[in-house]
Amino acid sequence: KNEVEQSPQNLTAQEGEFITINCSYSVGISALHWLQQHPGGGIVSLFMLSSGKKKHGRLIATINIQEKHSSLHITASHPRDSAVYICAVGGGSGGTSYGKLTFGQGTILTVHP
Amino acid sequence: DTAVSQTPKYLVTQMGNDKSIKCEQNLGHDTMYWYKQDSKKFLKIMFSYNNKELIINETVPNRFSPKSPDKAHLNLHINSLELGDSAVYFCASSLDRYSGNTIYFGEGSWLTVV
Secondary structure (H helix, E strand, C coil): CCCEECCCCCEEEECCCEEEEEEECCCEEEEEEEEEECCCCCEEEEECCCCEEEEEEEEEEEECCCEEEEEEEEECHHHHHHHHEEEEEEEECCCCCCEEEECCECCCEEECC | CCCCEECCCCECCCCCCCCCEEEECCCCCCEEEEEEECCCCCCEEEEEEEEEEEEECCCCCCCEEEEEEEEEEEEEEEECCCHHHEEEEEEEEHHHHHHHCCCCCCCCEEEEEE
16 A cells, blocks of 8 residues: 555546645655646646645645645636646654655546547 | 756656756756656655755666755666666655655656657
8 A cells, every 4th residue: 555645547628617636644644735736747846734724826735734635626617727736744853754755546637628 | 947857758768778857947956856657557666865965866777876065956866777777757845855745746757668
């Protein structure tokens, strides 16, 4: 079992739908990242969270440290949101995991017009 | 002006060859990384350098050798390439080694070993 699990692995939506992607992790972390990878391959950082909630445009990311769970929400989805969304957790301070990101397997999102 | 740039973007080479991928960042960051993305799109860290010092060295074959001549550059040299080395290799950087910093990725280098 991976230390970082995402669900669903594949998600298909119609334009305008509200989308949720989930990430659960089993290790202590200092931060959680949401990344976006477009079909062309480039990876972009969307959010870094250590607590609470962040919003950027139509994207919202939340984290519950006690439950070791984070969600990425996309409101009013659009075909240009089609991409792979990757959750990554950063190791806690000190120890061999410090500074190291562990990745989920990614969620492939396809939004149809 | 690209923040993290890596070359080449595409590389096709034969088994047994030696190849290098270069990476440069112009963000003034202290920490740089090499990640490998396999055919299932799973990303995994290979190496991390902080101010030219190796700080993360995952279980990677000795055929892979990173080199950081200065904190703006982190190159990856691969000896005796094998079919299983075919993957996308991403260079990245962050302000420092704290996991809570934003990570900036290069565009990736698609390596195909035939």
